[in-house]
Amino acid sequence: MSRAEAALENGLCTCLCCHQLMRLPPGETRGRCTRCGATVHDRIERSLMLTWALVLTGTFLLVPANILPVMTVIYLGSGEPSTIIGGTLELYANGLWGIALIVFIASVAVPVMKLVGLVILLLQVQWRGPRNPMQSMRVYRVVAAIGRWSLLDLFMISILVALVNMGAIAEVRAGPGSTAFATVVVVTMMAVRTFDPRLLWDARYRRNSEPVEDWRAGGDREPAEEVGDG
């Protein structure tokens, strides 16, 4: 794979909205897509800075999201506020381990995995370039695909708040942690959108300027071994 096959090196860029290939005027990094009218950049503008900012915001907000209670179930006048992890443990204690696992994955594992994955990708772009870009792409795709499922807990809260609303007998109230958690989900979803995976491949070229693998020669898309180290 030679650098010449990157569209950027040929002065071309892709509209991220309609995927049209365009030639930008020399010296320009942005323009307007002639087909769909979206603004086109050679790479997403200030991608790393924005992604770092959003990832850090998400990380800080994860603390109140997990410490503050998200929901209070009051049954016959008694009930304690429960946090996200507390809610999962309660489900597990009631023997509903399947549901407990789903809720745990969606609301505890996914936000953490997303943040960790994005930090890994950002460090790879900024430091040395990925050893195995296919692996980084896999991380990127998983992070992009799982993000929306974290809202599961919030939807459940909104359903229960309306459903269990019988005054003295039983009541479900939302807690302040849910606001922080909602913000974490939104912020991390936006962070994935602002990260430009093409930067990974640019960093790959920087790390390893000579041709490494030839995808046309063999069926194997993964580089068989690393040639050269930086």
Added chain:
Amino acid sequence: MQQGATDSASGWQRACHECDLLLGNCTAPPGGKLVCPRCAALINRNPARSIHYTAALSISGLLLFIPAATLPLLNFSIIIVGSENTLFNGVFSLFKAGYIWLASLVLFCSVVAPFTRFLLLAFISLGCLWGALDRPVSRAVRWYQHIREWAMLDVYMLGVLVALIKMQSLGKMVVESGLYCFVGLMVLSNLTLLSFDQQSVWRRMARRRAAAAASQAGEVTS
């Protein structure tokens, strides 16, 4: 900026949107799909009769939205006291309790975004039949790209299931007719993800523009 989808000097037609690899011919055979040879990103999926199916699915989605949003989804009762849940009243309760940001997020992801998505798809797939609507349709495609991932009917559905199981120990939970409509809506929404291919919209527009140019040239010469 240079016009056109093809860079005539080099013959490249497209670059992978995830790894920037230049590619030649990038239209999948009908019913098939193309992936990037380097990073395995999905370059193009070419569903058969994309525009027709999308039009049908999105209009049925819009119609199904009426019962799904107005009928109750679940009914929960303890002894004799019961209450119902619709798509909206959870949002209202959160709003009344002061969780404005959370309420608007839930409202956006479970009602506004899915509805707008169906509306945009219906507009795109019907509007691309008329040349006069080219500009609004391309704007609608752009909006569709932005709103697509915020429509979370499937996540909401899982939320309903979790709520259903979680509250079973407290009282009696009954599934109401609205939930069946909601499941249908979710299925339709996921089917439009499969059927819609924006490249067929662009191809149709380009074809019409070429035909118009040809007929105009014919009038000039005759």
